[in-house]
Amino acid sequence: MRISLRKNLYLRAALLTLILIAGMIIAVGFGSIKIETAAVIDEFANYLRGLKTDSPNAMIIFDIRIPRILFAAISGAILSLTGMLMQTVSQNYLADPYILGVSSGAGMGAVFCIITGAAQIFAPYGVYVGAFFGATLATVIVVRIAGTSNNPIKLVLIGMGISALFSAFTMLEIYGSKNEAQVRSAMFWLMGSFTGIQWAMVPITFAVLMMLMIFIWLFRHELDLILLGREEAQHLGLSTERMQQAVVLISSLAIAITVSIAGIIGFIGLVIPHIARFIGESRHAVMVWFTSLIGAVVMVWADVMARSMFSPEEVPIGILTACLGAPVFMQIINRQYKDS
Amino acid sequence: MNIIEVKSLSYAINGKKILDNVNAVFAEGKITAIIGANGSGKSTLMSFLSKTRRSANAVYFRGQDVDKISAEHYALQVSVLPQRQKMxxxxxxxxxxxxxxxxxxxxxxxxxxxxxxxxxxxxxxxxxxxxxxxxxxxxxxxxxxxxxxxxxxxxxPELILMDEPTNHLDVKYKLALMKTLRAYGKTVIIVLHDLSLAIQYCDAVVVMVAGKVLTQGKTAEIMQPALLEKIFGVPFVKFERDGRTYINY
Structure with missing residues (x-):
């Protein structure tokens, strides 16, 4: 039997998984201190044999690089899946948490909580709570203003407005703050970064990713229907409104967690679902795997670039994804929305 | 037996009457065409039949108020082909x-x-x-x-609602569609612009003018040139060839 990559979805998914795992191992070597892949594999082998080493390499690998790479992969998958959900619910392939202003909303909420001290009420999850309210607020505003408009550009423009507004609020909050220690840095909340990712942050993001994937898997057929058309879905007996509310809630939560930890990272949620549809197919049962795998692969490599382009200096990941993603965004608009 | 009955249905947007006291019945197992000029309220009437709009006790499916039938349950009995939207x-x-x-x-x-x-x-x-x-x-x-x-x-479904399904179709597929619907044997309510299709394949016709049902009944009785001229404002001719009836303008 001849196995064809073109026909076999499982094979393509397996190949992507392999690329992801290999990429994550190779990525361990990159950074301000370069560690050869052979040395990385040595350290892994030692670890697996139970030999503890206190070499500087081991410390860099196990305490800094691995949690960071895991976080990059997980957050890449989360951002991509959230973008996919937003594109489905709005039936608009230009939707993305960054473009619709949801990430800015989360950033504003987080900063607000830190500066007003409200974060202490819900400690240690105060920042997450603030980000969640900000993200939900932004999403609700987008949905309210855009209504049932099926003009894809209108939704994007409203999102831009919301993004501008919330970014301005964030800067105002930071600017007005007397206590600089409360604010990590203005740039962090406007442009994301993976600096300072620790092991403790990995489980919570992984839980969010699992929640997203299970949600999409359970409702894969409902999401297919909505993507086909809201009216069509209603005629087939689906309550599209309830589905939309569930998506708003779950994507706000996902964005809140990633923005709280890594700041605003744009365009991943926009671009990755397009690639996933191209390599996989449009059904959500397939999209959930391809979107998360490709999102993880791209983010791991984007992070490698961010760490090594101007080594030992580091480029914030948000700037890098914007540099790569913005031209793709413009290209999508140019190709899909020709003047009639 | 009627599968759907519409009783005194009126509907207005910003004071403009789109549907004005519409009464209509649709017989079970028959193909009924809804015809009328643009803006006569055909699609709006369809949106009430498909439960897209709430009808306020004016539309009954097998004697039951459609507002009281859940969307899930309605979908088991009624399928809807809306006017094509962008996908x-x-x-x-x-x-x-x-x-x-x-x-x-x-x-x-x-x-x-x-x-x-x-x-x-x-x-x-x-x-x-x-x-x-x-x-x-x-x-x-x-x-x-x-x-x-x-x-x-x-x-x-027991009932198929179609709003101008022949719009994008070549002649060959228009005819094929109508034949398929006939062969399906269940109730069909179809908005049609092509009057020749209506006369050849539909059992009954509902004629709409300015938000009202002007008349309804068996196709052969309704589809007369004099009436059609009144509706569409252009003269019509009706002729028979090889035992089939055609209508043209």
Whole structure:
């Protein structure tokens, strides 16, 4: 039997998984201190044999690089899946948490909580709570203003407005703050970064990713229907409104967690679902795997670039994804929305 | 027996009457055409029949107020082919047709082998079985229309509502569609612009003018040149050839 990559979805998914795992191992070597892949594999082998080493390499690998790479992969998958959900619910392939202003909303909420001290009420999850309210607020505003408009550009423009507004609020909050220690840095909340990712942050993001994937898997057929058309879905007996509310809630939560930890990272949620549809197919049962795998692969490599382009200096990941993603965004608009 | 009855249905947007005291009955097992000039309220009437708009005790499906029937339950009996909207999704043909089985599907489960069998049959009946693996983006407007018609048939409804389904279709497929609907044997309510199709394939006609039902009844009685001229404002001729009736302007 001849196995064809073109026909076999499982094979393509397996190949992507392999690329992801290999990429994550190779990525361990990159950074301000370069560690050869052979040395990385040595350290892994030692670890697996139970030999503890206190070499500087081991410390860099196990305490800094691995949690960071895991976080990059997980957050890449989360951002991509959230973008996919937003594109489905709005039936608009230009939707993305960054473009619709949801990430800015989360950033504003987080900063607000830190500066007003409200974060202490819900400690240690105060920042997450603030980000969640900000993200939900932004999403609700987008949905309210855009209504049932099926003009894809209108939704994007409203999102831009919301993004501008919330970014301005964030800067105002930071600017007005007397206590600089409360604010990590203005740039962090406007442009994301993976600096300072620790092991403790990995489980919570992984839980969010699992929640997203299970949600999409359970409702894969409902999401297919909505993507086909809201009216069509209603005629087939689906309550599209309830589905939309569930998506708003779950994507706000996902964005809140990633923005709280890594700041605003744009365009991943926009671009990755397009690639996933191209390599996989449009059904959500397939999209959930391809979107998360490709999102993880791209983010791991984007992070490698961010760490090594101007080594030992580091480029914030948000700037890098914007540099790569913005031209793709413009290209999508140019190709899909020709003047009639 | 009537499958749907509309009783004194009125509807206005910003004070402008779109539907004005509409009364109409649709007989079970028959194909009924709704005809009328643009803006006469045909599509709006369809939106009430399809439960897209709440009817406030004016539309009855088998004697039951449609507002009191849940969307899930209605979908088991009524399939709707709305006027074509723009579509972003790039599904495969077989996946779209399979979605017609959604009302029958158990929550969180996949479509069953039975569902796949039924949707294959639907694809065969509209002649798209060879295109089953193709993606919508590789298809013409008329082909997509046939996919959506297959989806409506896969729903195995008692009643099919179609708003100008022949719009994107070539003559060949227009005729094929009407034949398929006849062969399906259940109730069909169809908005038609093509009066020749109405006269050849429909059992009954509802004529709408300015938000009102001007008249309704058996096709042969209603489709008279004098009446059509009054509705559309141009002269019509009706003629018979080889035992079939044609109407032209």
């Amino acid at each position: 972003v999704a790039d599904f495969r043909v077989e996946d779209v047709v399979l979605m017609g089985r959604f009302p029958y599907k158990k929550k969180f489960r996949d479509y069953t082998a039975e569902d796949r069998k039924i949707s294959r049959r639907a694809m065969e009946s509209v002649g798209i079985i060879d295109m089953a693996k193709r993606k919508l983006s590789q298809m013409s407007g008329g082909e997509i229309q046939r996919v959506l018609i297959a989806k409506a048939l896969a729903q195995e």
